[in-house]
Amino acid sequence: MRPLKLVPDHTNIPFLKYRVVAMVTSLLMLGASIVLCFVMGFNLGIDFVGGQSLRVTFAQPVSQDEVRERVEALGFGEATIQQFGSPQEIGIRTPVPEGGVDAANQAAVKLRSMIETTYPGATIGGVQSVSSKVSEELFRTGAISLALAMAAIALYVWFRFEWQFGVGALFALFHDVVLTLGFFAITQLEFDLNIVAAILTIIGYSLNDTIVVYDRIRENLRKYRKMDIVSILDLSINETLSRTVVTSLSIGITLAILLVLGPEVIFGFTAAMLLGIVIGTFSSVYVSAAILLWLKLKPDSFVPKDVNPHGAERVAAKDLP
Amino acid sequence: MLDFPRWKVWAVWLTIAACFLLAIPSFLPASVTRQLPAWVTAPKINLGLDLAGGSYILLEADTADVAETRLEAMRETVASEMRRATPRIAIGDISTRGGRLSFLVRDAAQVDAARERLLSVTGSGAGLTGQREWNIEVVDSTRFVLTQTEAGINQAIEQAMGDATEVVRNRIDELGTREPTIIREGGNRIVVQVPGLEDPEALKALLGRTARLEFKLVDVNANPQEVAAGRAPIGSQILPYAEGGGPIAVKRATILSGDQLTDARQEFDPQNGQPMVAITFNSEGGRRFARVTQENAGRPFAIIVDDEVISAPNINEPILGGAATIQGGFTVESANSLAIALRSGKLPVALKVVQESSISAELGAESIQSGVLAGVVASVALMVFMIVTYLRFGVYTTLALLVNAVMILGIMGFFNATLTLPGIAGFVLTIGAAVDANVLINERIREELRRPRGAIQAVEFGYKEASTAIFDANITNVISAAIMFVFGSGPIRGFAVVLAIGIVTSVFTGVTFTRLLVADYLKRSRPKTLHI
Numbered sequence: 001m002r003p004l005k006l007v008p009d010h011t012n013i014p015f016l017k018y019r020v021v022a023m024v025t026s027l028l029m030l031g032a033s034i035v036l037c038f039v040m041g042f043n044l045g046i047d048f049v050g051g052q053s054l055r056v057t058f059a060q061p062v063s064q065d066e067v068r069e070r071v072e073a074l075g076f077g078e079a080t081i082q083q084f085g086s087p088q089e090i091g092i093r094t095p096v097p098e099g100g101v102d103a104a105n106q107a108a109v110k111l112r113s114m115i116e117t118t119y120p121g122a123t124i125g126g127v128q129s130v131s132s133k134v135s136e137e138l139f140r141t142g143a144i145s146l147a148l149a150m151a152a153i154a155l156y157v158w159f160r161f162e163w164q165f166g167v168g169a170l171f172a173l174f175h176d177v178v179l180t181l182g183f184f185a186i187t188q189l190e191f192d193l194n195i196v197a198a199i200l201t202i203i204g205y206s207l208n209d210t211i212v213v214y215d216r217i218r219e220n221l222r223k224y225r226k227m228d229i230v231s232i233l234d235l236s237i238n239e240t241l242s243r244t245v246v247t248s249l250s251i252g253i254t255l256a257i258l259l260v261l262g263p264e265v266i267f268g269f270t271a272a273m274l275l276g277i278v279i280g281t282f283s284s285v286y287v288s289a290a291i292l293l294w295l296k297l298k299p300d301s302f303v304p305k306d307v308n309p310h311g312a313e314r315v316a317a318k319d320l321p
Numbered sequence: 322m323l324d325f326p327r328w329k330v331w332a333v334w335l336t337i338a339a340c341f342l343l344a345i346p347s348f349l350p351a352s353v354t355r356q357l358p359a360w361v362t363a364p365k366i367n368l369g370l371d372l373a374g375g376s377y378i379l380l381e382a383d384t385a386d387v388a389e390t391r392l393e394a395m396r397e398t399v400a401s402e403m404r405r406a407t408p409r410i411a412i413g414d415i416s417t418r419g420g421r422l423s424f425l426v427r428d429a430a431q432v433d434a435a436r437e438r439l440l441s442v443t444g445s446g447a448g449l450t451g452q453r454e455w456n457i458e459v460v461d462s463t464r465f466v467l468t469q470t471e472a473g474i475n476q477a478i479e480q481a482m483g484d485a486t487e488v489v490r491n492r493i494d495e496l497g498t499r500e501p502t503i504i505r506e507g508g509n510r511i512v513v514q515v516p517g518l519e520d521p522e523a524l525k526a527l528l529g530r531t532a533r534l535e536f537k538l539v540d541v542n543a544n545p546q547e548v549a550a551g552r553a554p555i556g557s558q559i560l561p562y563a564e565g566g567g568p569i570a571v572k573r574a575t576i577l578s579g580d581q582l583t584d585a586r587q588e589f590d591p592q593n594g595q596p597m598v599a600i601t602f603n604s605e606g607g608r609r610f611a612r613v614t615q616e617n618a619g620r621p622f623a624i625i626v627d628d629e630v631i632s633a634p635n636i637n638e639p640i641l642g643g644a645a646t647i648q649g650g651f652t653v654e655s656a657n658s659l660a661i662a663l664r665s666g667k668l669p670v671a672l673k674v675v676q677e678s679s680i681s682a683e684l685g686a687e688s689i690q691s692g693v694l695a696g697v698v699a700s701v702a703l704m705v706f707m708i709v710t711y712l713r714f715g716v717y718t719t720l721a722l723l724v725n726a727v728m729i730l731g732i733m734g735f736f737n738a739t740l741t742l743p744g745i746a747g748f749v750l751t752i753g754a755a756v757d758a759n760v761l762i763n764e765r766i767r768e769e770l771r772r773p774r775g776a777i778q779a780v781e782f783g784y785k786e787a788s789t790a791i792f793d794a795n796i797t798n799v800i801s802a803a804i805m806f807v808f809g810s811g812p813i814r815g816f817a818v819v820l821a822i823g824i825v826t827s828v829f830t831g832v833t834f835t836r837l838l839v840a841d842y843l844k845r846s847r848p849k850t851l852h853i
Binding site for chain 1: 371379383404427521522553674675676677679680681683684687688691692694695696698699702703706707709710711712715742743745746747750752753754756757760761764767768771789790793794796797798800801802804805807808809810813816817820852853
């Protein structure tokens with residue numbers, strides 16, 4: 001029996017030949033995402049904007065418009081009505097009422113009692129309410145953790161490799177995060193704290209990919225010191241291509257199944273992860289290596305520049321068995 | 322690489338066996354758990370509220386309130402202190418406007434004596450640096466101005482929050498719920514988590530109540546028109562009735578407060594069967610209550626809870642037994658809730674609910690069900706994919722995945738970690754990502770075989786060369802898990818914990834454990850060629 005090979009043994013795809021096209025595509029998508037984020041904004045969950053959300057299971061199917069009208073008649077502003085699964089299960093979201101904490105608590109009581117009296121037999125499965133003060137804090141800590149994670153990882157890469165790699169990794173991360181944010185702006189999927197966790201994880205895995213490619217570039221730079229830089233980059237990507245495909249597919253399969261069969265509550269989370277894996281794979285193949293070239297990475301970057309020429313020879317000799 | 326020392330082989334298998342044993346209690350049904358000794362079943366994964374159902378409430382104290390209460394308390398202290406001085410120090414024009422206490426000493430000759438007195442009641446020092454709790458200033462030679470220092474306010478808030486947490490705990494314990502978690506968070510917040518409680522309204526009502534009980538005499542001489550207009554006579558204040566009804570004027574001086582209570586119970590009035598709250602005083606409170614009721618027989622007094630008059634009955638006869646009742650149109654629930662609030666003590670500071678979430682047990686169970694189903698299907702799909710891709714080595718990867726899953730559960734059980742919904746996602750994701758280490762190794766082995774190298778040498782190089790990439794890739798994940806843990810809250814932390822544990826176990830199973838299996842295979846069958 002022969003093993004399944006999705007990528008042939010000896011690929012020789014000239015990835016870097018398309019670097020300008022890839023980079024332009026990337027920059028265009030980046031630009032589009034940034035514009036989208038500002039123009040369309042996010043459908044921020046109550047974690048970030050405050051308000052309350054209820055999940056109600058009604059005794060009979062109800063019309064969403066009717067529920068919306070009744071909720072809005074209570075006067076807390078525009079309500080969002082969302083269906084979960086069956087027409088009997090409905091999520092209701094209302095913005096945070098003005099007038100501080102007491103007003104918010106009263107609003108919650110009013111909403112509950114309205115549902116209980118107008119729809120006998122309805123059960124309220126989940127309630128969440130967040131005051132605007134707490135939501136602002138959650139938003140701030142979310143943003144801080146994203147920024148910190150990116151900075152920490154870029155620093156680590158810079159220490160372990162060379163500054164060009166650090167910049168490249170940072171750009172790849174930025175690229176992946178912004179594109180994911182653009183996705184949330186265009187789909188208007190709810191953006192809550194869980195999505196921040198998803199993005200942090202994307203940062204981790206997108207970097208996983210980038211690091212594996214970089215690791216191979218570093219290795220090849222030491223091994224083939226006479227080879228020109230474009231060929232080394234191409235060779236490194238080709239050598240790791242099979243691994244990239246198999247790993248991305250593995251995680252992709254897992255996430256796709258979680259998306260279809262998993263609990264609805266984490267739908268947005270899983271969608272973000274899945275998209276992140278696709279974008280991350282693209283950026284680690286096309287973007288992160290090309291950047292090294294533009295940042296003038298030299299073939300001798302990993303040869304120690306100390307005064308002892310024998311030292312350099314030894315490093316090269318050790319890696320060439 | 323093939324030479325695994327015997328002790329190492331044992332260490333690997335023992336580690337796996339230990340994790341396996343630790344994972345078992347989490348899956349035992351409650352009926353079995355009850356028959357086993359506690360130490361056997363102790364390592365157990367807790368289900369987060371989003372899976373088990375329950376309520377989460379975030380309470381916030383109004384810290385401005387603490388400063389204000391403290392200011393009012395100081396006003397009373399100063400007044401009584403000056404009265405008690407010999408000779409008595411006459412003061413006037415006392416006010417607490419603008420967050421500071423100011424008053425006039427009528428006789429300029431007594432200013433020094435007044436200052437002496439003030440120094441003794443304003444506290445010696447607060448905080449580590451021993452800063453003063455109050456600043457005392459004298460303006461225009463006879464006017465004292467007292468302002469609270471930052472250190473003084475902070476100390477008071479710290480004290481109030483500590484006490485408040487204790488009171489919240491007492492009140493929740495009174496509700497008889499199982500295993501509530503009550504934690505102070507930051508400077509002025511308390512997190513309350515009550516598993517199994519699906520309707521938090523009663524809890525919120527109970528915690529939202531300060532339960533400051535006071536007995537004060539009704540000011541019978543007050544002009545009803547003035548009272549209706551909200552103007553109180555000197556020495557009195559105007560308070561509203563709890564159940565509607567007009568405002569009423571009561572004397573400022575408190576006869577007795579809830580601090581002197583030893584017990585409060587909901588009971589029924591023997592005369593009309595109405596629910597009421599029966600309270601018992603401690604000996605000092607009982608004595609004082611007896612004296613006041615003797616002196617004021619025939620006059621009304623007000624029973625006040627949180628600045629609202631509950632009732633204002635006439636004192637028909639002196640109350641000597643140290644027990645009294647509070648009546649005032651209660652239902653059984655409201656009387657019971659007041660009784661709980663009173664006997665658990667008053668909150669030193671008002672608490673407000675700033676975040677709340679509650680999830681029903683059914684919704685949680687649904688989430689677990691679909692989460693577990695998705696997890697199982699995803700794992701099976703992944704294993705099939707690995708086996709068709711890497712054949713024998715795919716089987717090793719698959720075994721590593723299974724062991725990895727058990728190890729994560731075992732370690733979570735050992736730390737009594739909490740599994741949340743994002744935690745399940747983290748779990749599934751870890752399984753997906755755990756294959757990366759094996760993919761890296763297996764691809765490396767393929768490469769080495771193309772060089773060409775012998776089977777054993779290819780495996781040896783495969784493991785060796787892949788290790789730096791595996792190391793770097795995992796460190797970056799550790800970084801994001803750590804940041805999520807530090808900055809995240811609630812469910813995100815749960816996700817980060819699972820992710821962090823998963824990183825460690827996946828390296829162990831993906832690298833060490835599979836190498837053990839591969840080494841064993843190579844030693845036993847000495848293959849010439851590898852199919853990978």
